[in-house]
Amino acid sequence: MLEGLTILIFLQFTGELIAGVTRLPIPGPVIGLALLAGFALWRGRMPEPVVTAGDAILRHLSLLFVPAGVGLIAFGDRLAREGLLIVIVLVLSTAITMTVTALVFRALTRDDGDAA
């Protein structure tokens, strides 16, 4: 667990460094994600400690959103003003995104034969 967590934090840190040096507007942890996925696919294996630690953290991933989410209490005014319009945007754009993604996916798997 500790070994895997160390590797994950080290990769996050490396990602932050790369983002800082290259001034890319991409979050450091996302670069860390790409490094880990790239490494595993390239070497054909995922280090076992990373699997152990990663699964443990991801099991309660949604708990990690609570501290930041509570910060919403400072934005009551904006929500009261724009809340309804935001909900309209979310409903329409989520429906459009799912429709387009599913149609594109289906169009390109039909010939594969084993899609369904």
Next chain:
Amino acid sequence: MTLRSLDPSAFWIYLAEQPLFFLAITLAAYLVGDRIAAATGRHPLANPVLIAILLVGTALLVSGTSHARYFEGARFVHVLLGPATVALALPIWRNRALIARHWRAIGAALGIGALVGIGSTLILARLLGLSGATLASLAPKSVTAAIAMGIAEQVGGTPPLTAVLVIATGILGAVMVTPLMNLLRIRDYAARGFAVGIAAHGIGTARALQVNEKAGAYAALGMALNGLVTAILVPLLLFLFR
């Protein structure tokens, strides 16, 4: 400050000075949310995170506690977002066989789905006259809050608002996916799962897993891949859009 009297307000002030108290409150509120979600048979509308945010937020507002004070304790949970994001390489690794078999469909649906997800959000938000900071907070709403908050921070959005918009998007996607796909007559569970993973991240993935194992695998893959692609696309599209 010591605990001298039983006066409730003095008691609160004492507790509020202990960072660990807010860590405990955060975990307890999440557990309460999780129990409520379990009691409803994991209905998407009974989202544990949303319940926890409402509980903790109400407690802070009622007691007049600032978010900064609360965060002194809650940050111990918050710091794990970074390593958790890196760990999202695991669903990509586990589903590599799916990528190898359907790389054309996955690549095209990922690229187009990510573009449409961000683009439709920006166009609709602009048409409805939403403010620039809200636009930047909305743009990454289809990907997991772990990644979306980082993106929002990079592009001048408001991370706490993004966290809640992401959760709302996940709930909407989870509720809409089955009726929408039935309406479109898309029966392939791979297409259904991938679509909900792309549009509605972890909450959509949890819903897909309830319905069908294959849909769940494609949803998890779509969620992780879209985290990567959206992190690259949001700064680009916002730059073009402004």
